[in-house]
Amino acid sequence: MKSVKIILKPKKEESLFRFHPWVFSGAIQKMDGEPNEGDVVDVYTSRNEYCATGHYQIGSIAVRVFSFEQIQPTYAFWRDKIALAYKMRKSLGLVDKEKNNTYRLVHGEGDSLPGLIIDVYNHTAVLQAHSVGMHAIRKDLAKAIVEVMEGQVTDVFYKSESTLPFKSNVVSEDGYLIGKCSDECIAMENGLLFHVDWLKGQKTGFFVDQRENRSLLEKYAKGRSVLNMFCYTGGFSFYAMRGGAKLVHSVDSSAKAIELTRQNVELNFPNDPRHEAYALDAFKYLDDMEDGKYDLIILDPPAFAKHRDVLRNALQGYKKLNAKAFEKIRPGGVLFTFSCSQAVNKEQFRLAVFSAAAMSGRNVRILHQLTQPADHPVNIYHPEGEYLKGLVLYVE
Ligand code: SAH
Numbered sequence: 470m471k472s473v474k475i476i477l478k479p480k481k482e483e484s485l486f487r488f489h490p491w492v493f494s495g496a497i498q499k500m501d502g503e504p505n506e507g508d509v510v511d512v513y514t515s516r517n518e519y520c521a522t523g524h525y526q527i528g529s530i531a532v533r534v535f536s537f538e539q540i541q542p543t544y545a546f547w548r549d550k551i552a553l554a555y556k557m558r559k560s561l562g563l564v565d566k567e568k569n570n571t572y573r574l575v576h577g578e579g580d581s582l583p584g585l586i587i588d589v590y591n592h593t594a595v596l597q598a599h600s601v602g603m604h605a606i607r608k609d610l611a612k613a614i615v616e617v618m619e620g621q622v623t624d625v626f627y628k629s630e631s632t633l634p635f636k637s638n639v640v641s642e643d644g645y646l647i648g649k650c651s652d653e654c655i656a657m658e659n660g661l662l663f664h665v666d667w668l669k670g671q672k673t674g675f676f677v678d679q680r681e682n683r684s685l686l687e688k689y690a691k692g693r694s695v696l697n698m699f700c701y702t703g704g705f706s707f708y709a710m711r712g713g714a715k716l717v718h719s720v721d722s723s724a725k726a727i728e729l730t731r732q733n734v735e736l737n738f739p740n741d742p743r744h745e746a747y748a749l750d751a752f753k754y755l756d757d758m759e760d761g762k763y764d765l766i767i768l769d770p771p772a773f774a775k776h777r778d779v780l781r782n783a784l785q786g787y788k789k790l791n792a793k794a795f796e797k798i799r800p801g802g803v804l805f806t807f808s809c810s811q812a813v814n815k816e817q818f819r820l821a822v823f824s825a826a827a828m829s830g831r832n833v834r835i836l837h838q839l840t841q842p843a844d845h846p847v848n849i850y851h852p853e854g855e856y857l858k859g860l861v862l863y864v865e
Contacts, residue, residue, distance in 0.1 A: 472511045472522065472541070474501035475532060482514040485521050485534070488850035490583050492523070492532035506637050507601035509542060524584060524602025528634055533583035533600055547606065548613035551587075554580045555617050561843050564621065571658040572844045573677050574614070579846040579854050586632075587614065588673040590656035590665045594622045595673040596646070598629040601637050611646035624648030626667050643668075655736070659684060661707050663733040669725070671701065678857055679704055679769065681842045682805065685861070686767065687712035689803050693765040696720065696758075698751050703730030705767045705805075707737045710744060714765070717744045724748040755793035764802035766794050772810040780812055784821045787813070791825035795833070795864060803836070804862045811856040818858045826862070837861035 481496035492512055504510050504525040512520045512532055522542075523534035540546065554575050558564055563572040574594065575587040584600030587610075594614045598604040611625035625648065629641040656665050658680055667674035683705050690712030697705045700719035709717045719730045727748040734744045747754070751770070768790055774783030787808060794804055808818045815838075826833040839859030841847075847854040 472509045473504040473525070475504075475510050475512045475525075476501065476517070477512065477514055477520070479515040482512075482518075482520050485512065485537075488537060490521075490523070490534040490578050490581070490848070490851055491530045492521075492534070494529055494531040497531060506639070507605040509602070511539060524600055526600055526602065526634065527637070533602065535581060535583060544609050544613065547609055548616060550580070550582055551575065551610070551613045552617040554582070554587075557846075558844055563844055568660050569658055570621070571656045571675065571677060571680070574844075576845045577854070578848045578851040581848065585610070586673065588675070588677050589618075589622060590654070590667070590674065592622055593624045593626060593648075593650045593654065593665075593667070594618075595626045595628055595667045597632050597673055598627075598641075599632045599634075601633065601639050604629060604633055604639055604641065608646055615647055624650050626650070628667055628673060658704075659708075661711065662736045663702060663704070663707070664729060664736070666729065670729075676701060676704060676769075678809075678841050678845050679807075682807075682839050682859055683708040685837065685839070686765075686805055689765055689861075690714040693803075694763045694799075695765040695767070696763040697767045698754070699767075699769045699771070700730050700746070701726050701769075703733045703746070705769070706730060706744065706746075707734055709765070710734065710738050710741065714743065718763075719744070719746040720749055720751065720754050721746075722748065722750050751790070752793070755790075755797065758797055760797050761799040762797070764799040765805075766798055766802065767805045767807075768794055769805075769807045769809075772812075773808070774810040774812040777812045780817075783810055783813055784817060787818060787821040788825045788828075791822050792828045795826050795829035795831055798864050800865055802864045804864060805839075805859065806862065807839070807857065807859040809857050811853065813858070815855075815858050819860065822860055822862075832865040834863045835860055836863050 476498050478498045508525045510525045521534040522536040523532040570591045584603040586597040588595045625646045627646050628643045665674040687708040690709040695709040695714045695717045697719045700721045706717050706719045727746045730746045773786040841857035
């Protein structure tokens with residue numbers, strides 16, 4: 470089948486010649502045919518030179534490019550891309566039966582597979598499509614995952630109900646594409662165990678992107694009183710406990726998340742009295758909290774800004790939240806503070822935290838500047854892929 474040809478307006482090819490993988494709808498002059506959403510299209514300059522091949526989509530990003538060479542993608546094309554991604558994760562030491570079976574196998578543009586996320590939890594891969602093009606080939610992708618993973622992955626769960634573009638007419642029908650996790654679905658990260666609920670949980674079931682930041686926290690935990698605010702399923706909490714924390718309090722507004730946190734802590738540290746979990750609102754908890762109760766605080770809120778137009782409010786939100794922590798953390802305390810909003814850049818986040826520190830009048834030093842781990846790589850030609858920012862601060 471011949472791909473539909475998309476012809477750009479003059480000069481609109483420049484970003485593609487720098488390998489940026491998106492074509493915005495406003496850059497298109499005309500289409501030689503009528504593509505359906507999810508179809509493979511070829512992009513040409515106004516002078517009729519070939520630029521790129523990608524999936525077509527109605528909306529602001531009209532084409533998500535997966536090749537800068539003219540190809541008709543076959544099953545082998547997708548399989549080889551997944552194999553490359555797997556090879557990279559193996560070289561990072563993330564595929565380790567004894568210690569770690571949780572990692573991101575494919576991170577969209579970062580792995581030259583725009584619109585596709587794949588997270589691995591033990592023998593299950595959770596596949597998430599953010600474009601109709603990736604949705605259309607989900608069965609091939611599932612087959613390719615099992616083929617390249619050398620028996621490490623036997624089940625593939627598809628979860629795209631909330632990530633497919635809402636304007637498209639496609640219905641995700643989440644469920645297993647291959648196999649089924651018949652046991653308890655327990656995965657391991659750096660030797661710690663946790664239940665994953667990809668069916669009902671947030672994202673693909675776990676926040677895989679905090680693995681290395683959790684490891685760093687473990688090193689700071691010894692003898693400290695820890696508050697894990699926005700704990701979700703308790704990731705930072707069980708690292709803090711392994712690190713020798715005196716006590717760990719996990720807080721999240723979701724009762725379901727708190728239940729999972731309790732189960733996960735129990736899985737790793739049965740009957741350990743150091744841990745308590747509370748289903749409460751973060752702002753209320755911080756307001757009611759006595760001064761100096763904790764000397765290690767984690768603030769990992771949900772994305773306050775999902776779009777650029779709400780940026781101002783989001784920055785105010787970060788400022789308000791961090792100000793409460795600066796006000797109450799014990800002298801000599803350490804604050805791990807994060808933003809996962811893609812719309813907020815590193816400098817803006819730092820400025821919000823800086824303003825919060827200034828309000829408290831305390832002496833604050835930056836110990837570490839954190840980001841997303843290597844299995845969430847940023848394509849150098851697509852800086853928009855950088856989203857996780859964190860600061861570790863020493864508060865006198
Ligand atoms: N730190 C977690 C991920 C946090 S995701 C990890 O390592 O896995 C953000 C969490 O914030 C979600 O679980 C959500 O339920 C919670 N949340 C959202 N608004 C909140 C609020 N106002 N107070 C407390 N928790 C909130």
